Amino acid sequence: MIRCFLTFSMFLFCAIGFAQARYQVLKDTTDSNSIVHKVQEIPEIEVSSKNPLSNIKSSSGGVFIDVPKLKKLPSILGDSDPFKALQYMGGISQASDASANIHVRGGENDQNLILLNGSPVENPTHILGLFSVFNPDLIDQMQYLKAGIPAEYGGRLSSVIDVKNFVNPPLNTELSGNIGLIASRLSLKSHIGNQLSYYAAARASYIQYVVMPLLLKLGVDPQLTQNSFEYYDVNAGFNYYFGAGTKLSAHYYRGQDMIQIAELSQFSFEGNSSRWGNHVLGMQLSHVFSNQFSMLHYLNFSGFDLNSTMNWLANDYRINTDKKSYNYKTDFIYLAGKHNVKTGLEASFEKQLPITIRTESNDGLQTNFRYNRFFSGAVYLRDEWEMGPLLLNAGVRTSLYHKLQTYTSSEDSEPSAIDKAKSYFGLEPRLSGRLMLDDKSSIKLSAGKHYQYNNRVQLINFGLPIEIFVAASSVTRPSSLWHFSGGYFRSLYSNHWEVSAEAYYKSFSNLLEYGGTLSDLFSVTAIEQLMYAGKGHAYGTELMLRKNFGKIAGWINYTLGWNYRQFDDINDGKRYLASNDRRHDLSTIVMYNITPQWNVSATFVYATGNRLNLPRSWYIIDDKVVLEFSGYNAFKMPDYHRLDVSLTYKLPRWQNIDSELNLSIYNLYNRANPFEVHYSTKTEENNYNYKIAMTYLTPILPSISWTFHLK
Amino acid sequence: MDFSFKINIHNPYILLFGVLILLAGCYPDIDYTSKGYTEKIIVEGKIESGKYPQVYLSLNVPLSESVDSTTIRDKVIRHAKVTVSDGNVEEILTSKWDVERFPPYVYFGTEIKGQTGKTYYLKVEYGEEYRGEHAIKSQTTIPLDFQIDSVYIEPASVDSLRTLSVAINIDKDRKNAYRIYTRKSKDKRYIETPIVFNSDLSLDGLQKFTLSPLPNKNDSSFTEGKYFAVGDAVDIKVIAIDSTTTRFFKDLTMFSIIAGNISINEIKPLSSNITEPGFGIWYGCAVQTKRIIIQ
Known part of the structure; x- marks a missing residue:
């Protein structure tokens, strides 16, 4: 989204993170859609840099991500990733090292609405979460909403992360890319005449061709180097301007991850391979009727599938999940006086396979879950109304959900209650307000109700996205949330500095946890039967200090938070700390422009360790060691902290190529942050020594990359 | 005995990728003390068709406690009174060392032989506390014969x-x-x-x-x-x-395999058919x- 502020009909436009452009804007608004399509039409107006008061003046708890700045942050393995850099924002906590799971203000990972040009993206990361699925060369805008989410967004409880590719069509043909040790990328942006602009981009890793031979030379077990971990993704799209305020755009994304393990005899683990990926196809048609009235239509397809094969204990297991979603959305924007009214509707049809696991060794042994099919829809209306120092954003969203009757194997048999069709209706009032106390400070309050009808429940948590899709049914009610938030925002020293303090309270209902054993998956026909439902609440305070301008810029975010869950069937019904409970969460970023050519930056993050289940004793039965667990989430992992630095040198322009070399060091002081915790044991005969041990992935990690941009 | 159970059955991905990017490391010294340890008497007893009952008894071990081949014997229960009954005949089992398995001490019968379709009752009395009405109890039925x-x-x-x-x-x-x-x-x-x-x-x-x-x-x-x-x-x-025994062994197989992986959302205890503070399984089987x- 784009922010702007009013100077009658002509005013400066603040677009974060992309090339400066001139154009006319209709009105002071937080709404970008009403003006985005104007970009191409009037490209002559000088535009300033980022509005220094944007955070103080905005009505919602949204943050407009400064994409170019985030690209300068230190990154892992030489790849700058604005999406991964979201972890440095207030209220967001990263799950663990090498994970891109995002938990916003105590929410779950599946509660974030992640959009690529308006199309939902199910799985936002590649390979153990090390990279995001979004190609950094294409990202023009990112918006992150953690509170005061306006009524036009719905379907997820905790946050909205709205990524927009290719918002600004190029004036010339542009070729950009990055060459790194593990992966490279290339993107092309161009146009044909004034009406058609297009882009295409691809990324791919080549670990088995570069890193593996290197490892082999370093003496790593050749058996290990037979394994492969790769990903690729492609993006393509176009914008077409019909003139008279009409624009058609389309985008396509396809990405896939592949992991193969040849053999690991010590684990009785062989012939394992997994593939998974997202598929996104979307179209958008916008039309401006007048300076007051415009309209947008979205047509989207999103898909996600996973296929995994494991040989485990002499049995071959095939694991499969599949989800397809077809979505239509329309928005109408009406600007009248001090009102910015937006209304619209959304309709989706989704079809998903919760999970299938089948064994190859013995016929007939497989899970019996069937595809769930459901419609969901929403109608919304909201008004952003400016009354002097007060900016109100009031709206309501009514959401509808209808699960179709599940196909049963026999037509004669009466479907069970769980298979029958089921409908839900949700009323979601949203209200947020900002009151300017003077021209430098404001207070903001927001309250909102949210519903989520479709969940992803984690089954295994070690990098592979093996999650179960669970939609609302007669036994699993929709998850819902009441979210209250408020804060004080102030700018200091001629807007060079900015401080804020926010507090939030969230009350979750009908959260889901998998309540069965693995073997239970084979004995029921509806996954909903294996779910526990419970409630949760989270509260906390977020403090922020930020320096916006100067040779040195950066920010400090600190969050003090509590996050609880309570399920009747877990922990004897007693309240317990959620696995992503983070008492303290601190992120600091400093960027220093030494000269126009040299730039250095550093980030530091600190977070209280995740909560998890660990055993308190073990025993042997039937020649097998069994662990007995302590209270739910009673164990806290070691605290997480890390310092990264990055040095960028802008190379002199050669021909038409702008390029820069980047040296980054991830985890400068080599902190062993746990990736996961497990039990270690001595293997000597008759010695039984069980201890908690942890694996970590990322000690000090220098990397170098070359990024180029050809115009 | 096979003590090399598949403790990190899911971790190969993690380990491999760690090595792959020259990163792998392991810090074994996390400060951890077992919270809320309670002693359990682990019972593993069976009666096969045509054979005498066998019962093995041991104690659970706190995770923080190191056990070697000498001290593990302290976890073996050798002084319990184990009684098996078929409803009519009651027999107190005798005991001996059985070093082929763990626990290396077996209580066995010489009188009651298992018969398909019949129900058998187990009673374990141990120490001063678990006697009489506080004794640990269970019952099982041997399934019908098959071919x-x-x-x-x-x-x-x-x-x-x-x-x-x-x-x-x-x-x-x-x-x-x-x-x-x-x-x-x-x-x-x-x-x-x-x-x-x-x-x-x-x-x-x-x-x-x-x-x-x-x-x-x-x-x-x-x-x-x-x-x-x-x-x-x-x-x-x-x-x-x-079905009770099936459930127990299915879960046991899964639990013992995945035991090393804390990432599985699975911390439910096994479905024991032994009264507290006992834990485990007493089962009959047709052979x-x-x-x-x-x-």
């Missing part, structure tokens, strides 16, 4: 090796499940084909199971794995167990055995 229908010998990829399958006629209404063991001539004892999911209560009619005994990884013949050598004499043993020479 091994046929055994299939099929060629493997290597000329001198074969795969084995066994077919059993299953009556679904009995709600029994089956565990299958084999003993090659070199094996000291029966090795189970891991049931994991193949002893399913919903199976019906003639069912064929491929035998793939999971050997000890320290075994020099590990690579031979699930195959059987031509000329070898192999004993096949199939046992039928009831069929067959010896074949691999052709």
Whole structure:
């Protein structure tokens, strides 16, 4: 989204993170859609840099991500990733090292609405979460909403992360890319005449061709180097301007991850391979009727599938999940006086396979879950109304959900209650307000109700996205949330500095946890039967200090938070700390422009360790060691902290190529942050020594990359 | 005994990727003390058709406690009074060392022999506390008799090796499940084909199971794995167990395998059929055995 502020009909436009452009804007608004399509039409107006008061003046708890700045942050393995850099924002906590799971203000990972040009993206990361699925060369805008989410967004409880590719069509043909040790990328942006602009981009890793031979030379077990971990993704799209305020755009994304393990005899683990990926196809048609009235239509397809094969204990297991979603959305924007009214509707049809696991060794042994099919829809209306120092954003969203009757194997048999069709209706009032106390400070309050009808429940948590899709049914009610938030925002020293303090309270209902054993998956026909439902609440305070301008810029975010869950069937019904409970969460970023050519930056993050289940004793039965667990989430992992630095040198322009070399060091002081915790044991005969041990992935990690941009 | 259980069965991905990017490391010293440890008496007892009952007793071990081959014996219960009854006859079991397995001490009967379809009661009295009405108790019924229908010998990829399958006629209404063991001539004892999911209560009619005994990884013949050598004499043993026992062993198989992986959202205790503070399983099984020479 784009922010702007009013100077009658002509005013400066603040677009974060992309090339400066001139154009006319209709009105002071937080709404970008009403003006985005104007970009191409009037490209002559000088535009300033980022509005220094944007955070103080905005009505919602949204943050407009400064994409170019985030690209300068230190990154892992030489790849700058604005999406991964979201972890440095207030209220967001990263799950663990090498994970891109995002938990916003105590929410779950599946509660974030992640959009690529308006199309939902199910799985936002590649390979153990090390990279995001979004190609950094294409990202023009990112918006992150953690509170005061306006009524036009719905379907997820905790946050909205709205990524927009290719918002600004190029004036010339542009070729950009990055060459790194593990992966490279290339993107092309161009146009044909004034009406058609297009882009295409691809990324791919080549670990088995570069890193593996290197490892082999370093003496790593050749058996290990037979394994492969790769990903690729492609993006393509176009914008077409019909003139008279009409624009058609389309985008396509396809990405896939592949992991193969040849053999690991010590684990009785062989012939394992997994593939998974997202598929996104979307179209958008916008039309401006007048300076007051415009309209947008979205047509989207999103898909996600996973296929995994494991040989485990002499049995071959095939694991499969599949989800397809077809979505239509329309928005109408009406600007009248001090009102910015937006209304619209959304309709989706989704079809998903919760999970299938089948064994190859013995016929007939497989899970019996069937595809769930459901419609969901929403109608919304909201008004952003400016009354002097007060900016109100009031709206309501009514959401509808209808699960179709599940196909049963026999037509004669009466479907069970769980298979029958089921409908839900949700009323979601949203209200947020900002009151300017003077021209430098404001207070903001927001309250909102949210519903989520479709969940992803984690089954295994070690990098592979093996999650179960669970939609609302007669036994699993929709998850819902009441979210209250408020804060004080102030700018200091001629807007060079900015401080804020926010507090939030969230009350979750009908959260889901998998309540069965693995073997239970084979004995029921509806996954909903294996779910526990419970409630949760989270509260906390977020403090922020930020320096916006100067040779040195950066920010400090600190969050003090509590996050609880309570399920009747877990922990004897007693309240317990959620696995992503983070008492303290601190992120600091400093960027220093030494000269126009040299730039250095550093980030530091600190977070209280995740909560998890660990055993308190073990025993042997039937020649097998069994662990007995302590209270739910009673164990806290070691605290997480890390310092990264990055040095960028802008190379002199050669021909038409702008390029820069980047040296980054991830985890400068080599902190062993746990990736996961497990039990270690001595293997000597008759010695039984069980201890908690942890694996970590990322000690000090220098990397170098070359990024180029050809115009 | 095989103590090399698959503690990190899911971790290879993590480990591999760690090595892959030259990153792998392990910090074994996390400060951790067991919270809320409570002593449990672990009971593992069975009565097979045509055989006398056997019961093994031990204590659970706090995770923070290091145990070696000497101190592990402190966890073996050797002074309990174990009584088995068939409702009419009651027998106090005698005991002896049994170093072939853990716990290396067995309580066994000499009077009551298991009969298919009959119910047996177990009572364990231990220490001063767990006596009389506080004794640890359980009961089980031996399933009805069944037959091994046929055994299939099929060629493997290597000329001198074969795969084995066994077919059993299953009556679904009995709600029994089956565990299958084999003993090659070199094996000291029966090795189970891991049931994991193949002893399913919903199976019906003639069912064929491929035998793939999971050997000890320290075994020099590990690579031979699930195959059987031509000329070898192999004993096949199939046992039928009831639904309670099936549930217990299914979960046990899963729990013990995944035990090393904290990432599984699975911390439910096993479905014990022993009264507290006892924990474990007392089960009856109908047994069929067959010896074949691999052709």
